[in-house]
Amino acid sequence: MNLKPKIIVRNLFMSFKQEKEIKVLENINFEISLNEFVSIIGPSGCGKTTLLRIIAGFLKPTKGEVICDGTTVKGPSPSRVVVFQKDAVFPWMSVRQNVEFGLLAKGVSQEERTRISNYFIELVGLKGFEDNLPKTLSGGMRKRVDLARAYAAGPEILLMDEPFGSLDAQTKSKMQEELLKIWEREKRTILFITHDISEALYLSDRVIVLTSRPGKTKKIIKVSLPRPRKNELKFTPEFAELEREVWDLIQEKI
Amino acid sequence: MKQQKNTLYYWIVSYGITITIYSIISLPQISILFFPRPEILPPVTWVFKKVCNVLVSGLLFRSTIRSLERMTSGYIIGGVLGVSFGLLLGWSKKVDYMINPYVQLIRPIPALALIPLFTLWFGIGEVTKILLIVEGVFFVTLISTYEGVKKVPIVYIEAARCLGASNHLLLQKVVIPAAVPYILSGFRVALATAWAIIVAAEIVASKEGLGYLIIAGSNHVDASLIYVGIMGIGFLAYLFDKVTRLINARLTVWMETRGEGE
């Protein structure tokens, strides 16, 4: 196994200047290894999205750096695909066109695109919906399109910003299960942002807990629950205990 | 089905009332009370005779074709230029900074105010009339395309960027499709502008066309001819509107709310 970290976030500071300076992130440090599933959890407004946008390359940090595969991030790259919190599926494209977008950008041939998109569309359970327009799909199905599109582009890192935040509880837990299924099959390094403790614990190898704004790394919790995980895991005492631990951490005032 | 029958019924009643009132007040015995000559408010039968006349003589056909030619060439050239410049200005900040001052300066000038100048420069031939339409359509479609590009949700642009899209792919597959609803609404507004310009231009400087029929009717104190011109314009405008609406519906099927409106 590759022991060199896939993502290194080092001494990261971020502030926005408006009338006065708003400090959003303060001295963030962590590393993520290859094919690791890491969640970042923290109260709303603590800078999670900002952190993810810096890692994606959409924002430059005020200080510090993000290193992916040994090189400093300077801008967006298809090796780091983002699944946004908002619905980012292109509404004017069919499911298939959406899923093939990253491949089209890479200049992959039509046959190869069809083959890959078929695979991922089936993997996310959307077989038969290839030619549908997004407006004919439910919120959960659109998220599946978004996931398939991200995976099909062939990134090494997936950055997910509360992707299931807008889904109802049932669809959400279904999608979590699906995401794990896909990840177990396809791997990739995933950085997953959420404010849902149970979601973070259920999905991740490690959970990074941020403080409220300005966000600092409060604690990194290792989740040693066995894999593959099924939804029932959430109802076990071990899980409840972990949940409690994170809950207390977040409640704590510094 | 029943709904449709009802609508038709109301249409007939509504038109019927108008025509009846017009027939009464246009009776020579009555209209003489208001106007010195019956041609100013011609009875329905006269209008009908006139319509048959211009149909048989081919005058209506020729005039319609003339106006249609000017309209389509001006509309297409102006639209293509407007959309291109709109994309360019909306996309590139540098171009925007350079060209926008001119746009801001020229756009508010009504195209009609330019008729005399264009006539001096380009004569009273086809060029002047087509250029006037081009000018009008150009600015309307430019502004709406520009708006559309500026309003593309950032999330789509960022999603495309991180999926590795080049500038070209981004423009072709994301920015333009996302801006299509704005572009199309610009084309519909431009339609009204273009009709106003073509009629004005034909009235001021032309020897053929529906606008010319209108001014000829006025010069010869023959309101029937004016009616013919107006009805011709109305018919063409209706046709154009129908076609743009069809295209509109076709290109925006992907939208959640298909804002068809009236």
Ligand SMILES: Nc1ncnc2c1ncn2[C@@H]1O[C@H](COP(=O)(O)OP(=O)(O)O)[C@@H](O)[C@H]1O
């Ligand atoms: N572009 C920006 N300009 C100014 N302030 C911003 C900007 N983006 C985010 N912020 C501020 O930074 C803080 C963190 O935002 P965000 O990263 O979206 O938090 P989270 O995703 O954890 O809810 C918020 O207070 C927000 O108002």
Ligand SMILES: [Mg+2]
């Ligand atoms: Mg957020």
